[in-house]
Amino acid sequence: MLDLRWVTENLDEARTMLARRGPAAAATLDRIAALAPQRSRAITELEQLRAARNEASAAMAKLDKKSEEFAARRDALRTSGDRVKELEVLSRTLEDEVAELLLEVPNVPHESTPDGRGEHDNVVVKVWGDRPAFGFAPKDHHDLGVALGILDFERAAKISGARFTVLVGAGARLERALLQLMMDLHADHHGYTEVWPPAMVLRSAMRGTGQLPKFASDMFRTERAALSADVSPEEAEANELWLAPTAEVPVTNLHSDEIFEPGELPRAYAAYTPCFRAEAGSYGRDTRGLIRQHQFDKVELVRFCRPDEGLAQLELLRGHAERVLEVLGLHYRTVALCAGDLGANARKCYDLEVFLPGQDAYREISSCSWFGDFQARRARIRHREEPKGKPLLVNTLNGSGLALGRTLVAVLEQYQQDDGSVVVPAALRPYMGGLERITPR
Numbered sequence: 001m002l003d004l005r006w007v008t009e010n011l012d013e014a015r016t017m018l019a020r021r022g023p024a025a026a027a028t029l030d031r032i033a034a035l036a037p038q039r040s041r042a043i044t045e046l047e048q049l050r051a052a053r054n055e056a057s058a059a060m061a062k063l064d065k066k067s068e069e070f071a072a073r074r075d076a077l078r079t080s081g082d083r084v085k086e087l088e089v090l091s092r093t094l095e096d097e098v099a100e101l102l103l104e105v106p107n108v109p110h111e112s113t114p115d116g117r118g119e120h121d122n123v124v125v126k127v128w129g130d131r132p133a134f135g136f137a138p139k140d141h142h143d144l145g146v147a148l149g150i151l152d153f154e155r156a157a158k159i160s161g162a163r164f165t166v167l168v169g170a171g172a173r174l175e176r177a178l179l180q181l182m183m184d185l186h187a188d189h190h191g192y193t194e195v196w197p198p199a200m201v202l203r204s205a206m207r208g209t210g211q212l213p214k215f216a217s218d219m220f221r222t223e224r225a226a227l228s229a230d231v232s233p234e235e236a237e238a239n240e241l242w243l244a245p246t247a248e249v250p251v252t253n254l255h256s257d258e259i260f261e262p263g264e265l266p267r268a269y270a271a272y273t274p275c276f277r278a279e280a281g282s283y284g285r286d287t288r289g290l291i292r293q294h295q296f297d298k299v300e301l302v303r304f305c306r307p308d309e310g311l312a313q314l315e316l317l318r319g320h321a322e323r324v325l326e327v328l329g330l331h332y333r334t335v336a337l338c339a340g341d342l343g344a345n346a347r348k349c350y351d352l353e354v355f356l357p358g359q360d361a362y363r364e365i366s367s368c369s370w371f372g373d374f375q376a377r378r379a380r381i382r383h384r385e386e387p388k389g390k391p392l393l394v395n396t397l398n399g400s401g402l403a404l405g406r407t408l409v410a411v412l413e414q415y416q417q418d419d420g421s422v423v424v425p426a427a428l429r430p431y432m433g434g435l436e437r438i439t440p441r
Helices: 004-009 011-019 028-060 068-104 141-148 153-160 170-189 203-208 233-239 248-255 307-327 374-379 404-414 426-432
Strands: 123-128 193-195 221-223 240-243 267-276 295-305 332-336 348-356 361-370 395-403
Touching: 004 011, 004 028, 004 068, 011 028, 028 068, 123 307, 141 170, 141 404, 170 193, 170 267, 170 295, 170 307, 170 395, 170 404, 170 426, 203 240, 203 248, 203 374, 233 240, 248 267, 248 295, 248 374, 248 395, 295 307, 295 404, 307 332, 307 348, 307 361, 307 395, 332 361, 348 404, 361 404, 374 395, 395 404
Parallel strands: 193 267
Antiparallel strands: 123 332, 221 240, 267 295, 295 395, 332 348, 348 361, 361 395
């Protein structure tokens, strides 16, 4: 989230910067602007009263307890104590309300983020490879996978309902091969530390990376046990677990409430997790096949750095994600997202879009984002510039490296042949026992 002090002291600047996202982005600032002075006045009065009470108590200690002056001071302290209790409740209430409002305010776009209102205003910054040319009408991955016997949507629906898939035979092995290739590339060549985190996380972890409260309707939540109606909010929160929508959540929170010491940054992790999303707003062609599933697999790259390294680390992260597509020989383009299409948590973001011949369109396969200190403030992740120095907020970044399902889609569609078979990219063959082509079962 944004820094409250910066917002209240630079309200016009904050409004202007957020307005680049669209007219609604700065709406919450009006309520914050109204509450923040009330909060400040309550805190100031509370501190003054506490100081005055301390002085009065010290003075009373020198008085005769039977004297009229002592009795008068005692009565005044009681009145003051009642006001202190009122102010403590008021300041806590205002603090909580302002904090909840701040959670709804998106990050401010960086000055290098292009202006624009939506995806049509995004800027293409790189194109790699040539569009695959076919002497036949290319099929989409759904029809290819079903015909090859490697994607089974009907049996998945029987088990779990709509928007799930069973990968069969070479399809399952292809998914596993992609996972191994990506993790080997990032861990062995790009210097990431490999981690395998839990896929179920606490509400605090979801809040720390910005998925809650804004995107609660897109997530899946579980409960460990039925609770009584009079349970406390703390007990209720401890009882629930959320299915991670991406490894960004558990991996970023590896360092929540921690301080990196000098020389420990930058820090980089690569992680695989199954991912779970309700995809409540998706419809149409995206519900067919593997593009938008309730469960999918992904390799995620997460980086922590000093604030002055943020932009450079974003370019590095982007290059690592792009390298996977290049090793696989998949034609793609990279676009810089405009302010109006930027995710709520990001200051700057690149989308990698792979070409899908079956749709004759480019589709996102990775988003590489720099968040500034937006997530770090929520999750309280800090660093020191020097030993025993004042803790400062770190910068966080993440990007898919890559989404496995969409990569499998791209391989099927870009490497399809006129006889319905699919050539296995050379980089994947060592992970698939030397298999060079997937043919109908």
